Structure formats: C-alpha cells, structure tokens
Amino acid sequence: MISGEETAEESEPSEPASTDRRSTLKLAGGAVAGVSLFGASHAAASDPEPEIRFDDQESDGTSFILAYAATDADAFVVVGREGFADVVGDPSNRIELGAGDTVEDVQLHPDSGVLSEGTHELTARLQESNGGTLATDDATVRVEDAPEITEGFDARLVEADPEAGFSYPYFLYAPDHVSSAPDAPVLVEPNNTGTSTDDFDRHLERARGRAEGGAGVLADRIDAPLVVPVFPRPQAEPVDWTHYVHQLDDTTMGIDGGPLERVDRQLLRMVEDARAELAAADYPVADGIMLNGFSASGNFADRFAVLHPREVVSVTAGGLNGMAILPAAEREGRELPYHVGVANVESLTGEPFDPDALDEVNQFLYMGAEDDNDTIPYDDAWTDEDLRELALDVYGEDMVAERFPTCQEVYREAGIDAAFRVYEGVGHTPRPATDDIVEVHRRSVRGEDIDDVGDTLVATIGFDVGSAEGGAVEFDAGQSDGGITELTRFLWDFGDGHTAFGETVTHEFAEPGEYRVALVAIADDGTESSAETVVSVGRDGDVSVREDGTAETDHGTTASATPDGTATADGAATTASATGRPDTPTGGAATATAPETETDAASDGPTASDADDGTAGSGPGFGVVGALAGIGGAVHAFRCRFGRDTEER
Numbered sequence: 001m002i003s004g005e006e007t008a009e010e011s012e013p014s015e016p017a018s019t020d021r022r023s024t025l026k027l028a029g030g031a032v033a034g035v036s037l038f039g040a041s042h043a044a045a046s047d048p049e050p051e052i053r054f055d056d057q058e059s060d061g062t063s064f065i066l067a068y069a070a071t072d073a074d075a076f077v078v079v080g081r082e083g084f085a086d087v088v089g090d091p092s093n094r095i096e097l098g099a100g101d102t103v104e105d106v107q108l109h110p111d112s113g114v115l116s117e118g119t120h121e122l123t124a125r126l127q128e129s130n131g132g133t134l135a136t137d138d139a140t141v142r143v144e145d146a147p148e149i150t151e152g153f154d155a156r157l158v159e160a161d162p163e164a165g166f167s168y169p170y171f172l173y174a175p176d177h178v179s180s181a182p183d184a185p186v187l188v189e190p191n192n193t194g195t196s197t198d199d200f201d202r203h204l205e206r207a208r209g210r211a212e213g214g215a216g217v218l219a220d221r222i223d224a225p226l227v228v229p230v231f232p233r234p235q236a237e238p239v240d241w242t243h244y245v246h247q248l249d250d251t252t253m254g255i256d257g258g259p260l261e262r263v264d265r266q267l268l269r270m271v272e273d274a275r276a277e278l279a280a281a282d283y284p285v286a287d288g289i290m291l292n293g294f295s296a297s298g299n300f301a302d303r304f305a306v307l308h309p310r311e312v313v314s315v316t317a318g319g320l321n322g323m324a325i326l327p328a329a330e331r332e333g334r335e336l337p338y339h340v341g342v343a344n345v346e347s348l349t350g351e352p353f354d355p356d357a358l359d360e361v362n363q364f365l366y367m368g369a370e371d372d373n374d375t376i377p378y379d380d381a382w383t384d385e386d387l388r389e390l391a392l393d394v395y396g397e398d399m400v401a402e403r404f405p406t407c408q409e410v411y412r413e414a415g416i417d418a419a420f421r422v423y424e425g426v427g428h429t430p431r432p433a434t435d436d437i438v439e440v441h442r443r444s445v446r447g448e449d450i451d452d453v454g455d456t457l458v459a460t461i462g463f464d465v466g467s468a469e470g471g472a473v474e475f476d477a478g479q480s481d482g483g484i485t486e487l488t489r490f491l492w493d494f495g496d497g498h499t500a501f502g503e504t505v506t507h508e509f510a511e512p513g514e515y516r517v518a519l520v521a522i523a524d525d526g527t528e529s530s531a532e533t534v535v536s537v538g539r540d541g542d543v544s545v546r547e548d549g550t551a552e553t554d555h556g557t558t559a560s561a562t563p564d565g566t567a568t569a570d571g572a573a574t575t576a577s578a579t580g581r582p583d584t585p586t587g588g589a590a591t592a593t594a595p596e597t598e599t600d601a602a603s604d605g606p607t608a609s610d611a612d613d614g615t616a617g618s619g620p621g622f623g624v625v626g627a628l629a630g631i632g633g634a635v636h637a638f639r640c641r642f643g644r645d646t647e648e649r
Contacts, residue, residue, distance in 0.1 A: 045098040047072035054124035057139065062178055063107050066124055069095065070102040074129040079108065087122060088646040089109065097126075108220075113176045115147045150283055155211035155226075157204075158273065165269030166229075167259035169204075171211035172274050173226040174218050174283050182223035184445045185288035185313050186271050189215040190248075190300040192293070196233045196241040196380065199423035203232045217226035218292060222441045223580055225285055227274050230264050242383040247299040247375075248307075250339050251383045253348050258308050264307055264349075279493035279577050288313035290441050294430040295319040295373065302365065307349055309357035313426040314444035316437040318430050321375050322403030323395050324418075326410045329357055331394055340391050354423040355416055361452045363418035366433050368426030369484075374399060402527070405457040405483060412458070419454030422484055443516075458485045461521050461531040471541045472508040477519055488502035493518045495535075512539045 048070035069077050077095035078085035088094055090111045095103065110139050119142050126135040152174035160169045177183075191207040210216075211228040219226035233246045240257045243251045245263060251499055271289055278285045284376045289312050293301035298317035305315040306325050317324070328336055337344045342353040350375040375381035382388035396402025400422055408420045419440075423432045430437070460481045468474040477490050480503075492500045494507050495515035509515060518532040536544050 004639050030401040033600055042209050043411055046602070048102055050075070050126055052077065052124055052126040052135040052137045054122070054137040054139040056141075058142045059115065060180065061110075061143040062113075062180070063109050064115075064122075064141050066095070066103070066106045066108055068102070068104050069097065069106070069124075069126055069513055070129075071097050071099065071126060071134060073099050073134070076127055076129065077124060078127060079124045081120065081122060083269060085125070087115070087120075095620060097449065113220075114146060114149060114178060115141065115143045116509065117143050120144075144514065147178050149376050150179065152176045152225075152283065153281070155208065155216060155228075157208075158270075158277065161273065162259075164273055166266040166273070168232070169230045169272045171207055171226075171228040171230070172277060173211050173216050173219055173228075174278060174281070175216075175223060175225075177223055177284060181223045182445050183284040183286040184222060185220050185286045185290050186220065186274055187215075187224040187226045187230050187290045187292065187293050188267065188271065188301075188440070189218070189226065189265075190246065190297040190304075191228060191230055192246050192295060192297040192300075193233050194296075196235045196247030198232075198237050199233045200232055203245065203468070204230055204477070212579060214289055215292070218438065218441075221438045221446065222290075224441070224445070225274065225278055225283065227270055229263075229267055229270055231260070236262075244296070244380045246296040247381060248303045248339075249299075249381065249383075250337070250387065265305055267304070268308065279315075286445070290444060291315040291317070292437060292441070293317050295428065299339075305354070305363065306342060306358060307345065307362055309361050314362040314364075314441050315645060316364045316366075316433075316440055318368075318433055319373065319428055320365060320404075322367060322405040322407070323391060324404075326394070326407065327353070327358055327414045327416050328410050329353070331410065334390065334394065336390070336394065337387065355414055360415045362440055362444045364421070364436065364450065364453060365407070365418060365419045366423065366436070367400055368428060369400055369422050369424045370427045370430075371399060373428040373511050400484065401527075405459075408457045417449075417451065420457050421453075421455045423459065447490070455484070456482045459485065459487075459521070459527070459529040460525070461519060461529045463519055463531065465517075465533075465543060465545055465556060467541070467543055468506045472506040473535070473537070473543050474504065474506045475519075476504045477521065478503060480519075480521055482521070482523045482529075485525050485527055487521045487524040488524050491520040491522070493520075509537045512537050514600060 050072060051068065051070045052066075053068040055065070057064060059133075066077060066079075075087075075097045077097070079088040080086045085094070086417040087110050088108050094107065095106060095108070095109055097103065119140060121138065122141055123136055123138050125133055128134050155171050155173035158172050160167050160168050188208055191203060191210065193203050193206045197203070207230040208229045211226060215226055215228055231245050233244065234456070237242050238260055239255060243249070243255065243260070245252045245260060248264060252260070252263060275285055291301035291305060291312060291314070294317070298319050299321075301315050302320060303325050305312045305317075307328060323340075325339055326336055326341045328341050330336055331341070335341075335343045338348055345351075345353040376388060376392065380573040382391070395406050404420065404422065408418070411418045411420075421433070421436070426432050436453070440453065443450055460483070461477070462479045462481075463475050464479065466474045466476070475492060477487075480487055480490075489504075490501065490503050492502075492505055492507075494500070494509070494517055496509060498507065498509060514534050514536050516532055517535050518530060520527050520528055520530045533545055
C-alpha cells in the first residue's frame with residue numbers, strides 16, 4: 001500500500017486527500033475534496049451541526065460504509081481501533097470535508113487493503129482540520145469470507161533494455177490484489193519533470209516520486225499494476241529543448257534515430273515487459289492499457305490514446321490547455337496535422353487513425369475553470385509557428401470558454417464518445433477530479449462505459465413548436481442548454497417581420513405558409529448562440545416543422561431538426577435543435593461571441609486570426625446569416641433594452 005504525499009513540482013501538484021465514493025455521495029453547501037461527478041449535490045440553507053453516524057454491518061473485508069457525516073468546519077473522517085486512525089487514516093484514503101458539507105453512504109477501504117475475518121470494533125472520528133475532534137461513533141464490522149490477496153510489491157526500477165525495444169528505464173509497482181476484484185490492465189502515468197534538463201537523475205527521481213506517491217495511490221485505488229516510464233525531457237542531449245518529450249508533441253514524434261525515437265512505441269514495449277515481470281510473479285493482469293496524466297503528462301496520455309486506440313482501455317487527462325488532440329483530419333477546410341489533429345498520423349506511426357477504436361476507449365478529459373496555465377506562448381510546446389497559429393485559429397484563444405468546447409464539438413462531429421468536464425472555481429490542479437478519475441478507470445476495468453459522465457460544454461440551442469389557444473403558435477426554448485454558461489435571454493424572429501423576447505413565446509401568423517423561425521440565445525457572459533428551422537402553417541391552423549427543415553448554428557454547423565410529429569390543437573409539439581460553440585461575430589450578423597480571458601500567458605502569446613464568417617445554409621436567406629441578418633436591428637434593440645452591449649467587454 002502506498003502512503004504519504006509528495007512535494008508538488010511546477011505544473012504537477014501533489015495528490016489530494018480523497019476517498020473512494022462508489023455509493024451515492026450527497027453534498028450540501030461547499031465542495032467536498034475529490035467530490036465525484038457520479039454522486040449528487042444540493043445546497044444547504046445553513047451549515048449543519050457536526051455529526052457522524054457509523055452503523056454495525058457485515059463486510060467481506062475490502063470495504064465498509066460510513067452512513068453519514070456533516071460538519072460546519074473544515075474536517076476529515078478517519079476510522080480506527082485502539083489507534084486514532086489505524087484502519088482508514090492515510091491522507092489519500094480518508095474523507096475530506098469542507099465547512100457546510102454532508103456525505104451519506106460513503107464506501108471506505110482499509111489502508112491495509114483488507115480486514116481479516118472476524119469481528120472488528122471500530123470508531124469513526126470527525127476530526128477538525130486543526131486537530132480537534134468534532135464527533136465520534138462506534139460500529140461493529142463483522143468480516144466473513146474475506147477474499148484471498150495476491151501480494152504485490154513496492155515500486156522498483158526496471159532498467160532500460162534496448163533489445164526489448166525501450167532505451168530508458170521504467171518504474172513498476174503492484175499493489176496487493178484482491179482475488180474477488182477483476183484483473184486490471186496496466187495503468188500508465190507518463191513522467192512530467194516540469195522542466196527540460198540533461199540531468200537524468202532529476203527525471204529519474206521525479207518518476208520515482210510519482211510511482212511511490214500520487215500515481216501509486218491511484219494504482220492502489222483501482223487495484224491495478226502501475227508503469228511510470230522515465231523518458232527525459234532534454235535540454236541539449238540527445239536532442240534539444242524544442243522536443244517536448246513529456247507532452248509527446250510533434251517534434252518528439254518526428255525524432256528519427258537515437259534513444260528517443262518513437263517513445264510511444266517504446267512505452268508499448270515497456271508495458272509488454274511489465275506484463276512479463278508480473279506473470280513471473282504470478283500477479284494477475286488484464287490486456288490493454290489505462291492512462292492517466294495531468295498537464296504535460298495529460299497531453300502525453302491524450303495524444304498516445306489517439307495514436308494507439310486499439311491498445312488503450314481508458315484515459316483520464318487534465319490540464320490540457322483546453323486543447324485535446326482533435327479526432328479530425330480537417331476542419332472548415334483546413335488540414336489538421338498532429339498534434340492539433342490526425343491528418344498525418346499514418347505518416348508518423350505507419351497506421352491510419354482509427355476512429356472506431358478510439359470510440360471504444362473510455363476517455364475523461366477535464367479542465368479547471370480558473371486554469372490559466374497556457375502553453376501557447378512557449379516555443380518548446382509549439383516549435384512550429386504555423387502549427388501554433390493553426391491551433392489558435394481552430395481552438396480559439398480562451399482555454400475554457402472557447403478551446404475546450406471546440407474539442408467536445410469536434411468529438412461529437414466525429415461520432416466519437418468522450419466525457420468532458422470543467423471544475424468550477426478550480427485552477428491548474430487535478431485534485432477535484434481524483435474520485436472521478438478513479439471511478440472512470442474502475443468502470444473500465446469492469447468493462448462498463450462512462451456514457452453518463454461529463455458536462456455539456458457546447459451550447460445546445462433548441463425549441464419546441466406547438467399550437468396554442470386562439471390559433472397562435474407556441475415556441476418553447478426550455479430544452480436549450482448553455483453548456484458552460486447560463487442562458488439568460490432569448491430573441492425570436494418568426495420570419496414574417498415580427499420578433500419577440502422570452503424563453504417561451506406565442507405568435508400568430510397572419511397567413512398560411514412556410515416561415516423560417518430563428519432563435520438567438522444570449523448567455524450570462526454575453527456569448528450568443530442560435531438555431532433556426534422551417535415552420536409550416538396550414539390553412540386550418542395546423543403547425544408542423546418541415547420534414548427537410550434544418551436547425552443551424554450561427555457558425556455554420558448544421559444539425560437535423562427532426563420533428564416528433566405534427567402539432568395539433570391539443571398541443572403536440574415538434575422540435576428543432578442545433579449544437580455548436582460560440583464564435584466571434586463578423587459583419588452585422590447576430591453570431592455568437594466568446595469573451596476573452598486576460599492572463600499573462602495569453603497576453604504574451606500570438607493573437608488568433610478572425611473567426612469564421614458564419615456562412616451556412618442552403619442558399620441566400622436560408623442560412624443562419626440569412627435568417628439573422630434581417631433581425632440585426634432587433635438584436636441591437638434587445639441589447640439596448642437590457643442595458644448591455646455584448647460586443648463591448
């Protein structure tokens with residue numbers, strides 16, 4: 001069992017204190033450290049009184065349940081016998097709570113891996129962070145049929161073996177394995193030294209710290225063997241500093257000859273070697289690779305999964321500068337070479353990009369909403385100036401408001417599932433994602449998907465169309481989702497010269513016919529998104545969405561508007577929807593706008609070129625620009641009415 005915490009270095013923080021929460025986790029008030037997105041949360045009216053409930057129970061020894069804990073001060077929960085916290089007390093394993101938090105039915109795991117068969121009299125303590133005990137409760141835990149344990153081993157260095165295909169060493173760690181748990185693939189966490197240096201000992205010690213610290217804790221929690229490769233990030237030898245090896249960037253993939261050629265392939269050979277070592281120790285291991293990384297190592301993990309999706313079971317990667325590699329060869333007519341896209345992957349690896357295989361990988365990509373650690377200004381991350389400019393053009397300037405939603409949008413366009421999440425109030429740290437990372441890999445080990453994981457980052461604008469009283473038509477935009485923003489205002493153009501404001505509106509068309517109805521939704525940060533469709537109004541007052549109608553976003557992406565049926569007097573509705581990220585407005589069209597974030601890194605870097613011009617649709621007057629340009633004056637009036645000009649921020 002790994003214990004202790006490591007010292008944070010540069011962009012790679014130490015691991016958080018957190019706990020496994022496979023059961024429903026309920027949160028009230030502030031944030032619980034490591035709160036899982038798989039649980040539920042609600043706000044409390046006031047801070048709860050400190051309380052802890054620990055009920056008598058039966059267990060197989062691998063875990064037990066804490067029924068309830070609440071606190072009005074920063075605190076943590078530990079469990080022990082005669083000792084203060086000799087069962088659950090490791091900072092990586094205990095429950096951390098903030099003032100005002102409550103948790104229910106939390107599944108805890110003993111620090112030692114498993115409780116022995118028999119009866120255990122245990123005490124759960126709610127301990128204030130400054131040392132005072134807030135509450136305690138006792139419980140009897142009866143352990144029957146405890147599973148057998150395959151003994152693991154501490155992190156050890158496996159020396160380089162060029163004949164086996166890897167020119168650098170790696171660390172291998174195996175936690176004690178519970179026989180009742182499924183066999184897990186090898187977990188890989190790429191090294192991230194945080195700086196370029198030719199002192200190999202610094203890379204070695206950094207990798208050792210990950211294997212014995214944070215990465216080892218993750219391996220404990222998902223019951224998987226761990227490999228940490230010791231690839232250098234050199235300053236001058238064997239290649240120069242422009243090769244950001246720890247990010248697996250384009251220059252690194254282009255190395256031809258020498259010990260750093262094809263480090264991605266070397267990692268595959270390391271994993272093969274690790275499996276052989278584990279087999280020799282009779283330690284169970286499943287096929288495939290699980291990847292985890294943050295910051296530079298997050299980029300490595302993300303890019304490796306795209307290069308070798310058939311080898312990867314799951315990947316969790318965070319702190320990606322908002323720029324996950326895009327599973328597309330081109331976008332808006334522009335070729336996307338590695339490491340922006342996959343246009344030249346076959347020339348790099350000898351195998352074409354395999355979107356179907358990538359779709360089978362459980363991918364969890366995340367950012368902190370306050371993360372301002374941007375690599376764009378740095379020449380080691382972006383050696384090719386043209387590639388840097390392309391990245392800015394394609395992803396955008398703002399890491400969270402523009403780039404990350406663009407990644408989700410491209411994934412959706414490619415038909416490839418991936419979970420994206422933004423943690424509010426969080427900077428450049430993986431701490432809040434810890435429990436989510438554990439759960440993603442645990443599900444992957446069990447062969448389960450993560451379809452219910454992640455956030456909608458891209459604004460999804462849609463509306464229902466139905467009949468209202470008196471022959472009027474009702475338009476309801478309640479299904480719209482602002483993604484990482486909140487939609488606060490709605491402007492409608494009914495295609496007959498009339499407009500309206502509001503989430504749900506009614507309108508009476510004077511004549512039967514077909515009308516292109518457009519909706520502009522404005523978010524709390526000033527961004528605008530839009531959708532439109534063709535509505536048919538019959539002479540008898542019946543309303544329907546035309547079968548070949550389309551709903552289009554304001555930047556030219558088109559999504560089908562599939563009607564659920566023809567609206568009748570009883571209010572049956574048809575639906576139109578469109579999904580897309582906001583873009584910078586051009587001309588007089590009411591296109592979407594993403595505000596810029598002022599950071600030192602962004603101010604030092606190059607500026608992005610103008611966004612696309614929003615041209616879309618099937619001809620003059622039928623694209624979003626055609627539909628919305630005619631209501632440009634109404635949009636302006638709308639802004640003036642609410643006292644806000646969204647083009648001036």
